[in-house]
Amino acid sequence: MTVLTGWHLAGGENVALEFKDGVISRLSKVEPASPRRLLMPGLVNAHDHARALSPTSFGGAGKPLESWLLRLMVMPGADPYLAAAAAFGRAARAGCVSIMAHYTRWHGGQISPDEAQAVARAAHDIGVRVTFSPALRDMNPLVYGASEPILAKLPDFARREIEQIINRPSLPAMEQIALVDACAAAAEGPLFTVQYGLAGVQWCSDALMKDVAEASARTGRRVHIHLLETQYQRAYADKTYPNGMLKHLDEIGLLSPRLSLAHCVYARPDELETIARSGATIVTNASSNLHLRSGIAPIGRAFQCGCSVATGIDASALDEDDDALRELRVGHFLHGGWGFDEVISRADFLSKTVAAGRRANGISGNGALEIAEPADCIVLDLDKLDRDALMPVDPLDYLFARASAAHVAAVYVAGRQIVQDRKVLGVDIDAIEAELRAHYRRTLPEKATFLAAWPALEGAVAAHYRDRLGCC
Numbered sequence: 001m002t003v004l005t006g007w008h009l010a011g012g013e014n015v016a017l018e019f020k021d022g023v024i025s026r027l028s029k030v031e032p033a034s035p036r037r038l039l040m041p042g043l044v045n046a047h048d049h050a051r052a053l054s055p056t057s058f059g060g061a062g063k064p065l066e067s068w069l070l071r072l073m074v075m076p077g078a079d080p081y082l083a084a085a086a087a088f089g090r091a092a093r094a095g096c097v098s099i100m101a102h103y104t105r106w107h108g109g110q111i112s113p114d115e116a117q118a119v120a121r122a123a124h125d126i127g128v129r130v131t132f133s134p135a136l137r138d139m140n141p142l143v144y145g146a147s148e149p150i151l152a153k154l155p156d157f158a159r160r161e162i163e164q165i166i167n168r169p170s171l172p173a174m175e176q177i178a179l180v181d182a183c184a185a186a187a188e189g190p191l192f193t194v195q196y197g198l199a200g201v202q203w204c205s206d207a208l209m210k211d212v213a214e215a216s217a218r219t220g221r222r223v224h225i226h227l228l229e230t231q232y233q234r235a236y237a238d239k240t241y242p243n244g245m246l247k248h249l250d251e252i253g254l255l256s257p258r259l260s261l262a263h264c265v266y267a268r269p270d271e272l273e274t275i276a277r278s279g280a281t282i283v284t285n286a287s288s289n290l291h292l293r294s295g296i297a298p299i300g301r302a303f304q305c306g307c308s309v310a311t312g313i314d315a316s317a318l319d320e321d322d323d324a325l326r327e328l329r330v331g332h333f334l335h336g337g338w339g340f341d342e343v344i345s346r347a348d349f350l351s352k353t354v355a356a357g358r359r360a361n362g363i364s365g366n367g368a369l370e371i372a373e374p375a376d377c378i379v380l381d382l383d384k385l386d387r388d389a390l391m392p393v394d395p396l397d398y399l400f401a402r403a404s405a406a407h408v409a410a411v412y413v414a415g416r417q418i419v420q421d422r423k424v425l426g427v428d429i430d431a432i433e434a435e436l437r438a439h440y441r442r443t444l445p446e447k448a449t450f451l452a453a454w455p456a457l458e459g460a461v462a463a464h465y466r467d468r469l470g471c472c
Helices: 065-074 080-093 113-126 156-166 173-187 206-219 231-240 245-251 269-278 286-291 299-305 324-335 346-360 395-402 429-468
Strands: 002-008 012-020 023-029 037-041 043-048 096-103 129-136 192-194 196-200 223-227 259-263 281-284 308-311 377-381 408-413 416-420
Touching (some): 002 377, 002 408, 037 346, 037 395, 043 080, 043 259, 043 281, 043 346, 065 429, 080 096, 080 113, 080 416, 096 113, 096 223, 096 346, 096 408, 113 129, 113 173, 113 192, 156 429, 173 192, 173 196, 173 206, 196 206, 206 223, 231 245, 245 269, 269 299, 281 299, 281 346, 286 324, 299 308, 299 324, 308 324, 308 346, 324 346, 324 395
Parallel strands (some): 002 037, 043 096, 096 129, 129 196, 196 223, 223 259, 259 281, 281 308
Antiparallel strands (some): 002 012, 037 377, 377 408
């Protein structure tokens, strides 16, 4: 049995939590203890990509999503276990108990149950809950439309290089879906689940989305998809679905309580109302949207419409450090309301996004530190948070004013401690990241031709979107 004591955000000062068999078995009042601790729900990263290292280190900073994604082609493949362990470890030590890995780039080049097993092993060794979502796509590898106009603007050597990368045929929809099911059969376990991961409406044919909707309805497996992340995706959606993209997704059976929608930066009020009625979950990624110049999502309006809203990091936290606590704060700063007009309180923002994130990631419980709930929690150093110690102050004030990963004293998942004083107990994250850096330094020279082609490619892509706003 594990017993934690400290300030409980819901229960006040000097509360003891007891864990047994992976759940909270008892709450009780105790005498004051030192050092002071703040007990809070474990945070949920409901949209991420499990990248080994930051794309900024590969020259990806300051680019809009549409060119930033192409820049990721410079990243060589790596050992999938090490890559996943690095990503999951950073998230865990920053306070995440559950992570959605929307797996858009396979280190082996294609969907593989063996690679899914390696990712599951990394999750197990760290002890974090992982929801694994292999990304499915079958069109538009270069821009939202035909690739030829872009390729025609490139020098011959650059065209050959880019064609070699993008001209890999997509598997038929049912074969892709079957591979996701095979990943689930190979890798699922108590803390590791698998979902269908549609890459996005602009990258998926109607046939693929419809087949995934039918597979989800048949199996109960959840679906995860990017939606309306940028102004160019908005323009593409309006041109491709003049009667309404959300209406179309509803008609083909995709819009349901089993669906998670990442971003929704350019969702309109009527679309937010449609999402709310459907029971689907929006996953907002505040800092990622800023890094990639996408904009600020209408999340305050989404809450007002009754949408279920979770938060994600999207591998692009404000300081590129997977700091979920800072992301919690950034999210409420942007969407909690202005002046005296409060849209959602800090306490509600925390509880609702955690509960929605758990639903989106397909895990039980609402995240509250209550009897019979899963024993998933963070312990913060309240002495460090209350650095001036001048007078009694609600710890919620400190949490939303200054909390960061630096304040994490411990993290528990299903009653098992996985982090102590920001150190991941199951693996050596520093050594893993050092090994990955050495690997990339050895293999990046293989990307010399792509790097030589990059200026021409980036210029052609930028001109395409400026001139046509993403429409095909």
